[in-house]
Amino acid sequence: xxxxxxxxxxxxxxxxxxxxxxxxxxxxxxxxxxxxxxxxxxxxxxxxxxxxxxxxxxxxxxxxxxxxxxxxxxxxxxxxx
Numbered sequence: 001x002x003x004x005x006x007x008x009x010x011x012x013x014x015x016x017x018x019x020x021x022x023x024x025x026x027x028x029x030x031x032x033x034x035x036x037x038x039x040x041x042x043x044x045x046x047x048x049x050x051x052x053x054x055x056x057x058x059x060x061x062x063x064x065x066x067x068x069x070x071x072x073x074x075x076x077x078x079x080x081x
Contacts, residue, residue: 001015001016001017001018002014002015002016002017003015003017025061025062025063025064025067026042026061027042027061027067028040028041028042042061043061043062043067044058044059044060044061045059045062046059
């Protein structure tokens with residue numbers, strides 16, 4: 001699902017969303033303004049990136065379940081408390 005939003009202030013927002021992906025739970029954020037940029041990348045199990053004439057390779061992002069397992073565990077404990 002892709003969504004493009006234009007706010008009254010003129011700000012443009014593009015959201016690409018999907019749940020099932022063979023390449024892992026790709027979760028990135030880019031904020032681009034006239035004053036600069038903020039980028040939040042995926043959390044990989046290692047920081048190795050291999051570049052060649054074919055492009056760049058890196059580890060696959062963790063699955064949704066793996067990435068948020070501890071968050072859900074903490075949420076359950078908080079609910080019980």
